[in-house]
Amino acid sequence: MPISTATFIRSTLTLLGAGLLILIVVAGSSVWLAERTRENAADVQEAQSIRSRTSRLLTLLLDAETGQCGFLLTQDPRYLEPYEAARRQIRPDMERLKQLHQSDPDEGRALDEVSRAVLTKLGELDQTIALAQVGNLAAALDLAKTDRSRETMEAARKTLLDLLARTDVRLRGDIEDMTSGARYLSFATIAGGLLVFLVGAGSFLIVGRYTRDLVGARAEVQTLNETLEERVQERTTDLARANDEIQRFAYIVSHDLRAPLVNIMGFTSELETGVGTVSRFFDELQVDETSTSAWEAKVAVKDDMPEAIGFIRASSTRMDSLINAILRLSREGRRTLKPERVDFGELLDLLAANIQHQVSEAGGEIALMRPLPTLISDRLALEQIFGNLFDNAVKYRDRNRPLRIMIRAIESGRIVHFEIIDNGRGIAKEDHERIFELFRRSGVQDRPGEGIGLAHVRALARRLGGDIKVESELGVGTTFRVSLPRVLRQQTSEKAMEGVNS
Amino acid sequence: MSSEAQAVTIVMVEDDEGHARLIEKNIRRAGVNNVIIPFTDGTSALEYMLGGDGSGEASARRHLLVLLDLNLPDMTGVDILAKVKASRQTRRSPVVILTTTDDQREIQRCYDLGANVYITKPVNYESFANAIRQLGLFFSVMQIPETD
Numbered sequence: 001m002p003i004s005t006a007t008f009i010r011s012t013l014t015l016l017g018a019g020l021l022i023l024i025v026v027a028g029s030s031v032w033l034a035e036r037t038r039e040n041a042a043d044v045q046e047a048q049s050i051r052s053r054t055s056r057l058l059t060l061l062l063d064a065e066t067g068q069c070g071f072l073l074t075q076d077p078r079y080l081e082p083y084e085a086a087r088r089q090i091r092p093d094m095e096r097l098k099q100l101h102q103s104d105p106d107e108g109r110a111l112d113e114v115s116r117a118v119l120t121k122l123g124e125l126d127q128t129i130a131l132a133q134v135g136n137l138a139a140a141l142d143l144a145k146t147d148r149s150r151e152t153m154e155a156a157r158k159t160l161l162d163l164l165a166r167t168d169v170r171l172r173g174d175i176e177d178m179t180s181g182a183r184y185l186s187f188a189t190i191a192g193g194l195l196v197f198l199v200g201a202g203s204f205l206i207v208g209r210y211t212r213d214l215v216g217a218r219a220e221v222q223t224l225n226e227t228l229e230e231r232v233q234e235r236t237t238d239l240a241r242a243n244d245e246i247q248r249f250a251y252i253v254s255h256d257l258r259a260p261l262v263n264i265m266g267f268t269s270e271l272e273t274g275v276g277t278v279s280r281f282f283d284e285l286q287v288d289e290t291s292t293s294a295w296e297a298k299v300a301v302k303d304d305m306p307e308a309i310g311f312i313r314a315s316s317t318r319m320d321s322l323i324n325a326i327l328r329l330s331r332e333g334r335r336t337l338k339p340e341r342v343d344f345g346e347l348l349d350l351l352a353a354n355i356q357h358q359v360s361e362a363g364g365e366i367a368l369m370r371p372l373p374t375l376i377s378d379r380l381a382l383e384q385i386f387g388n389l390f391d392n393a394v395k396y397r398d399r400n401r402p403l404r405i406m407i408r409a410i411e412s413g414r415i416v417h418f419e420i421i422d423n424g425r426g427i428a429k430e431d432h433e434r435i436f437e438l439f440r441r442s443g444v445q446d447r448p449g450e451g452i453g454l455a456h457v458r459a460l461a462r463r464l465g466g467d468i469k470v471e472s473e474l475g476v477g478t479t480f481r482v483s484l485p486r487v488l489r490q491q492t493s494e495k496a497m498e499g500v501n502s
Numbered sequence: 503m504s505s506e507a508q509a510v511t512i513v514m515v516e517d518d519e520g521h522a523r524l525i526e527k528n529i530r531r532a533g534v535n536n537v538i539i540p541f542t543d544g545t546s547a548l549e550y551m552l553g554g555d556g557s558g559e560a561s562a563r564r565h566l567l568v569l570l571d572l573n574l575p576d577m578t579g580v581d582i583l584a585k586v587k588a589s590r591q592t593r594r595s596p597v598v599i600l601t602t603t604d605d606q607r608e609i610q611r612c613y614d615l616g617a618n619v620y621i622t623k624p625v626n627y628e629s630f631a632n633a634i635r636q637l638g639l640f641f642s643v644m645q646i647p648e649t650d
Contacts, residue, residue, distance in 0.1 A: 251605075255573070258602040261625045263520035269627040270527070320625040331605075 008210045012203060019199035026192025033185040040178035046100060047171040053097050054167060058160040060086040060093065061118060065153060068125045072132055072140060083129070090122060107166075114163055117156040124152055243333075250330035254323045261316055261323070268312045275305045322439065325452040329438070329459060337378040337463065339488040344372035344418075347379070348407055351387050358394050364403025366390075372409050373416050377488040381460045385468075386420070388453045389480050393422040395447050398475070411486075415466070418482045427472040435470065464488055510565040510641075512538045515547040515582060516600070517574050521623065525569065525600065528631045532638025536567075544577040548585060551592055558591030566592060567641065570617075572601040572608065580611060587616035598637065 067083025070076070094115050101107040124143070131140035143149065279301050287294040345368070352366045359366055375382075390405070397403040401423060410417040427435060431442035438455040454468075461468045465485045472478035512529070516522040522540050529538065541547035551568070553560030568586060572579035579599065586592045596618040603609075604622040612620055621637065624630050 255602050258623075258625060259518055259521070259573070262602065262623050262627075262630065263518065263524070265625050265627040266524040266630060267520065269631070270524075316625065 008206065011206050015199050015203045015206065019196055019203070022192055022195045022199065026188060026196075029188045029192075030185060033181055033188065037178055037181045037185065040174055040181055043174040044171060044178060047167050047174055050097065050100050051164060051167040051171065053093055053100070054160055054163045057090065057093050057097070057114075057118065058157065058164075060090050061121060061153075061156055061160070064090070064122065064125055068129060068144070071129060072137070072144060075132065075137070080129070083125070087122065087126075090118065094118065110159075110163060110166070114156075114159040117152070117159045121152040121156045124149055247330050247333050250326050251334075254327040254330065257323050258320070261320055264312065265316050265320075268309055268316065272306070272309050275301060275309065321450050325438070325450055328452070329456060332381075332384075332456065332459065333463070335380075337381065337488065339376050340379055341374055342377050342379050342382055343374045344409065345370060347382060348372060348386060351383065351390055354387065355390050355394050359403055359405070362394070362397060362399075362403050364397070364405070367404070367406045369406065369408035372407075373411060373486070375416065375484060375486055375488075377464055377484060381464055382484075385457050385460050385482060386418075388457045389420045389482075392453060393420065393424060393478075395449075396443070396478075397422070397424045398426075398477075414486050415483050416486055418484070420480045420482070421477065422479075423477040426474040426476050426478055427470065428474050429472075432470050432472065436468070510536050510567055512536050512567050512569060512641075513547065513551060514538055514540045514569040515544065515574065515579065516540065516569070516571045517542045518571070521571070521600075524627075524630070525634055528634035529638045529641075531631075532635040532642075534638040534641050536641070542575075544574045544579070544582050548582060551586060552589055556585075556589075558589035561589075561591045561595075566595040568595055568597040570597055570599050570601075572599065572603055572612075580608075580615065583612060583615050583617055 063082045064086035067079055067081070067086065070079030071083065073079075098108070098111055098115070101111050128140040128143045128149075131137075131143065282298050282301055287298065289295065348368055352368065356366070393405045394403065404423045406419075406421045408419050408421075410419065425443060427442050434440045435442050435454050436458045437451075439451040440455075441449060441451040458468050461482055461484070465488060466483045468483070469481045470478060471481065512534075514522060514525065516525065519542065522542075526538055526540075539550065541550065548556070551561055551566065552558045570579045570582060574582075579601065583597055583599070586595065586597060593616070597616070598619040598621065599612050599617050600621050600623060602623050609620050619637070619640075621633055624633070
């Protein structure tokens, strides 16, 4: 089933939106996780820094004690060098360590303890060294040999080792955090990538299907386009055939209707002659006026029969003119149009001249609004169209005012509209379509006519690729508007018809 | 009327008996008294004019004048015209086409095939009668060759 454009747009947009959302989430979580990793790394660095300083502190303390022992044993001031170096280093290191632990109050307290223990030991070492330097070596040795000296050293070492152990724990935790953060980050990236891939694949499928549909539809349109001409040709041929059949039908019907009419008219005349003979015979014969049958016979011959014959004759004449009208229309439809240059200025001048006499007699005038265009069309058909309209204008003029006929051309692209405007008696609105029908007339039936003219005009105008319309107001006048193509194209239907005929 | 003219036989091919009657009446009114042989279909008319074998030998010694309608039940008058004008024995016989068709192409075709006169039957009886009477007048002055 083909995807409708709306569905396609909706699903594609939904997928694109989902993809964008996933990308935002993945990017956000990546940034967050990276930030956390960075924090963890800083923590690790800090812990490592604490650890190294703590162990250095311990080393310094041990160095100081070693220096003290050496000095006490030898009294050689060279042994005091490591002691002095350690002593100089210990205080700033303690301060540095305190700074590193500022953020954590618990560790701060623990560090105070460390500091106290270290400073106590350092104070004791200072004391023994000071005693030894002033020569009181025995007192210094006593002091160094006491349990207290050992205990202070142990306390300091223990606090420092505790601190080291705690730092190690913290370091492990931090490293663990960092590892898991990195794991989360890669997991989120993989999951996001997978989702984006799925969304992408979905979009790809939909776009692919839609594109396939589009390609299919285009191919179909192309095929239709290619066969269009052919189908138009086929239908035109069918139409031409149907049209041709109607023409033939009208032609045959009118001819076959004519044959019996010849008989009706012929024998009516024979009958009339016969009745005339009998009538003359009655005139010569002295009939007995009192005889009813003789009187009736005389009435029949003198009045009834001539009357009947008169009606038969009138009806036959009417029938004949109707048949002739059909025949003329049929013939007009069969005539091959010959497109040629037709100068409307000349053509209308000629047609106006034909009715000039009648128009002048009625005190009227014809106005041709120049310039008039030149068309490529069938001259004979145009003469019939405009001649008919001119005749109508004269025939149905309003006798209460002088006739005025105006003709003008309005050009509009490939079409030219001719307006034949008169101030005649006009046509009632309900008859505007009817007047173009065969054998139909409108208004007061005081002029001779069969109701053929306008039907003929419309058939001709349409055959020339144009049309005719009427605008009219009863008692005011009528405007016939004939629209004609500037160039008459030999119609496809006619070409097709030639094909049918050959 | 000369004895040659008297000897001319008028062959009338007309399927409408009313028309045939009206034509005959008016020919007689014009004073033409030649024998008129009516046919209502093309087959029997051709058989009479060209003989059963279609050779035309049957008309070798006849003086014929053919009145021909174009709309016949079994064939068109154009076919008859073509056959009559194609046969050596009948081709010089005058053929008068009398029909309701006044189609220009049909008229041209008949003259092309050798028709001598083409008359459209008008519905108006006066014109019709007049045309036939003039035709009768025409017959009386017309020299019809004996076929060889």
